[in-house]
Amino acid sequence: MSTAPVRLLLDGKAEAAVSPLDRGLLYGDGLFETVRFAAGSAPLWARHMQRLQHGCKRLHLPAIDAEHLESEALSVIDGMPEAVVRITITRGIGERGYRLPAHPQPTRLVAAFAPPPSPPEDYRDGVVARLCALRLASQPLLAGLKHLNRLEQVLARAEWDDPAVFEGLLCDEAGRVISATMANLFAVIDGVMVTPALDRCGVAGVARAEILARGGVQVRDLPLDLLWQAQELFLSSSVRGILPLRTVGETAFAPGPHTRALQQHWRDLGFSGSQA
Template identity: 55%
Template sequence: MSDDAPRLWMAAEVSARDRGLLYGDGLFETIRVVRGAAPLWHRHEQRLIEGCRRLRIPCPDVGEVRDALKTLVGGWDDATARLTVTRGEGTRGYAIPPASLPGVFLSAEPSRLPSADDYRNGVAVRLCDLKLAQQPALAGLKHLNRLEQVLARSEWSDASVTEGLLLDGDGRLVCATAANIFAVFGDDIVTPPVERCGVAGVARAEVLALAGARVADLNLDRLRDADEVFLTSAVRGILPVRVFEARQWQPGSVVRRLQAHWGDLGLPLPGVAQGLTE
């Protein structure tokens, strides 16, 4: 087996009656690990704990998971791991079992990041036809049911388009299929709320923790007026948007500052590590 082959660690065997498999009843985290360190782990941990609380799933021992993660990615300089937590096995039907043993699964493989050119010059995005359903009970969670994102991503096969933007049913911009979105207006850095739908990304949380970033509704007209637009995700980090429809942007000072911050965290980005922000 190649040393680059995906690796798997399971705290429980996968049952055909696992509720994560049957109903999407669970959560997941996608974690970038560089030279054995996961700089955003504390944010993944916080989101996992909160997600388990909201779904009423017993949270696994995060210390045990962290130790297993370090062992799993050993020998890789830059790895991407997925932690999946399900409610575990249950009887037939939607009712939550009175007692269940959560399933905990880790998989990992070497990271595959966008190109240095994408980080330097930005990527193209398109608008998806699919609209996100508004469900506050699940909004913000990285739950296992990603069918909306699967269908949205199936809308294009053009390799020159990196991401698709998603609106809710009222025409408000929410996110991309696998990333959160930020728009910059002068000194104002804005990202849409995720209290109605969408995922509260850990990279989004990192940017919001910095001075000047805030949450506010965005529509497409407002987006087109932005000075800079960028995507955030736990693995890809800060990815500038270069073109959307007829609108084009150049990565500006906000994107460069945040890309440099990612390097300072210990999450280097291709093209940025070669003195892009010096």
């Protein structure tokens, strides 16, 4: 099976030689954003840059140049009608050890990929999810950030190889539902949209932020036993949009008016096609 070449810029140059001494490689010391482009535009770009700037501040990384990143992103997607751009920022090369470099020179990697398949039936009928055995560890200092250490998600995704299962839901150590491995989770309970609080662990997605900005969502702890009482369950992702969950394990759910309204909102933002 052939793989299409990846278009990328490393510190603005068309090369892929990251130093083996880069702290992103050695320690996962950095952040990333995965941005969906449609017809040469990224409707959630401002939210991605806001989260990236916030993450840089929390990790004591130099501030980013959002205009420069946008220029590089547009360069790597040139000629691609639909694309996913991954922006990776690391602290760069430093002396061996955990101590922060006194004057960091961040590494900047901007790469474009073809978007993932978007079967229309997934958005119409929903996808299948399972409950993962792995539990997310609590670390408030990193909670919400899209940092480079994704080992928890890697190990959770390794729990299944059934192609019929699209996603896995993750709980924290106390049994509270947090998210899916690649997306945020929303539930409609007693007619109210609820999404898990992410002050202990988890990634605060930009699609989640877009939904929260519309209002009418409770951000709260979501115990697992309450999840089974939901009338609707759906995932939010800046890459895939709004995906209803059809089943989680043996429990069935059905797309409802809240899910459909947000799918329409995604189309209104400019994400055309079945992925919205």
